Amino acid sequence: MFELDLRSRVPIYEQLVEKLKQLIISDMLRENEQLPAVRTLAKELTINPNTIQKAYRELERQGYIYSIPGKGSFVSESKSGVNIEKMNELKAELEKIVSELIFMGTDKGELIELIENVGDNGKRGEGDD
Numbered sequence: 001m002f003e004l005d006l007r008s009r010v011p012i013y014e015q016l017v018e019k020l021k022q023l024i025i026s027d028m029l030r031e032n033e034q035l036p037a038v039r040t041l042a043k044e045l046t047i048n049p050n051t052i053q054k055a056y057r058e059l060e061r062q063g064y065i066y067s068i069p070g071k072g073s074f075v076s077e078s079k080s081g082v083n084i085e086k087m088n089e090l091k092a093e094l095e096k097i098v099s100e101l102i103f104m105g106t107d108k109g110e111l112i113e114l115i116e117n118v119g120d121n122g123k124r125g126e127g128d129d
Contacts, residue, residue, distance in 0.1 A: 004045060012047055016055035017062075024064050024075055035065060035073040062086060 002019045004012055023029045035041075038056065042049040056073050059065045063086075067073045098111060 013051050013055040016052065017058050020059055021064055029075050031075055031077045033075045037072060
C-alpha cells in the first residue's frame with residue numbers, strides 16, 4: 001500500500017495519517033471503501049497495532065473515515081463544511097504560503113494556474129471554497 005520512514009523524526013502514526021489522507025484525497029481510496037484491518041496493516045507495515053489504531057482514531061476525528069463496530073473503518077463521503085475549524089486552519093496556512101510566494105516574486109497568474117491544476121487533479125476537493 002505504502003511505506004513509512006521509520007527513521008523520520010515525524011511519529012509513525014502521523015506519517016500513517018498523512019499517507020492515508022493523501023490516498024483518500026487522490027481518490028485511490030474511494031468513499032465507503034473499507035480500510036485494511038488494524039492487525040493486517042500492522043503486519044504489513046511491521047508496526048504496533050496500537051499505532052495503526054491511533055492513526056485511525058485521528059482520521060476519524062478529522063472526518064476522513066468512520067468506524068462501524070465489528071465491521072471496520074471506512075472512507076467517509078466527501079462533504080463540504082464537515083470540519084469548518086480544519087478548513088479555516090488550512091485556508092490561513094494557504095494564505096500565508098501564497099503571501100510568501102508573492103513576496104518572493106511568483107506571478108499571481110502562475111498561482112492561479114497552480115490552484116486550477118490542483119483542482120482538476122483533486123476530485124474530492126470539488127464543491128469546496
